[in-house]
Amino acid sequence: MQNFTGVGVSPGRIIGSVRQMPKPISEPPAGERLTAATTPEAATAELRTASKVVQTELQRRAEAATGASKSVLEATALMATDPMLIKAAVKLIVTGTSAERAIWESGASVAEMLHNLGGYMAERATDVLDVRARIVAELRGVTAPGIPQSDEPFVLVAEDLAPADTATLDPNKVLALVTSGGGPQSHTAIIARALGLPAVVAAVGVDALTDGTEVYVDGAAGTLQVDPGDEQRTAVTAWEHVAASLSVFDGTGTTADGHLVPLLANVGGAADAVKAAAAGAEGVGLLRTEFCFLERDTEPTIDEQVVAYRGVFDAFPGKKVVVRTLDAGADKPLPFLTDSTEPNPSLGVRGYRTDLTSPGVLKRQLTAIATAAAASTAVVWVMAPMIATVDEAADFAAMCRVAGLKTPGVMVEVPSAALRSASILTEAEFVSLGTNDLTQYTMAADRQLGTLAALNSPWQPAVLQLIQLTVAGSIAEGHNKPVGVCGEAAADPVLAVVLVGLGVNTLSMTARSMSAVGAVLKSVTLERARELAQIAVSARNSDEARTRVRAELPILEELGL
């Protein structure tokens, strides 16, 4: 039996057959010529046929899509046969260049032109490159890039998934996600947890599996086995029983000895909020407001924003809802706010910093939040992302007060904010740790890079120590100002225990994780959680921290987590 080991990022055990994500289309070699048997006229005709086929396929997908993705697909379909793209390619074919190479070069120059125009156009450059890859795939007679189509549900195996792929992923067709690249905080991991799909990332070698191979995936252990036997089938059945019992959260996050740790939900809109409330969430610990802004060319009006926020507040009457102000930039660019030509967007004008370059957007957003809050009974807190200094925290708090928002807080994602939390908390009423960015900035490791998956773990003792320092800052400040966690770390039931032991007051996560986190938390006393936190912080590295804490929690084995 062949085994592969990676990092388990979303629990669950299933058996299913593999479908590989098609390989990215390789670049046709520079200088590739038409074969002797092919005339330029024949190659031109082939190119036109291929581009028409791609257009028809994209139009078909546009018809099935709705909203913003529909209009993007419609525009992309038009690009496939666009005279500017095709004419430039035909000119190259006439000089003897192969059709594949010709469309490749033509697409590159069009994409560069759009990129140079900046903003919204620069984002469309990606669409041109996607169209180009599809045309080359059609010319070569290979599968087009994108999530495979299949009638039977399958285990999706890929190098890594991009946000665009995950948006088209049908959770009824995909049983589990396994990637050879990606890290514990990559998009693959985030989407898998949100959809409740078992997932393993950074499993080197899985790209060699052939389509149709039957495999067993354990998303907690981080393993994949080829040709599963009776032992694995039993494990799947056992998991199905556990999953049924784990699907319910009773609505109170607490340790075994009654120390309350409210479990809150991370939501990205009203539909999410309604689901989270039904799943027992004690409030919202992170409302991502980007949902109002993404896929738009211009800023939404205050009235539009008020309606959108009201939808979330009304799902939690009398409960806490923490709103994060717009967090654009880096992996979430917005045409009217962020500069896509920055050489290093993660360290660029993103989050709260966009107020420097586009003043007014944040002020209007705070007005909209305050208006929506005044009309609802939800207890609305507001926090800014990417705060690095006490002055920024003070400025943000002042803006909130002007808007009439009484509980301003900040995210702790930049190590400087963790180190200076005592001073920051003299200005802010609370802090919330964004562990995904805090980890990438502490370890100087890009979240999306599979090769750096080990560095990019929130189990890194350095990250845990920064969390400990943030809590110590709150104690030093002296007014019991709350420290929460709203990153992916809170969704890991084992790490959640460690966070509580470090002194974190609330945990906010994707609603699906609340039952597992609640069950494990309930099995330990606060004193025990503190001991486990100490073990984790004093570990030599992230693996040791995780392994040693897991070994102290027998309930994990029982629950298959």
Added chain:
Amino acid sequence: MSERKATIASRVGLHARPASIFAAAVGELPLEVTISLETDPAEDAMDASSILSLMSLGAANGDVVVLRAEGDGADAALDSLVKILETDLDAE
């Protein structure tokens, strides 16, 4: 040669959805239609059926563009295209 001027009515300018709708409408005509900004010389005019050309034109809300076409039915065709440009397509 027929010629018409049109003021871009779409709030986002002539890209995204408005550009798709306009390029598709030009593509259905049996004529070659060019488009240029009013401020640009006629020889810089681009193929109006190309969404990529339209996007690179960068016509914003309120900009005036010039449409040109030759042949039978050019006048009627251009009139219909002006109507498309002078409607806020993004609002629909």
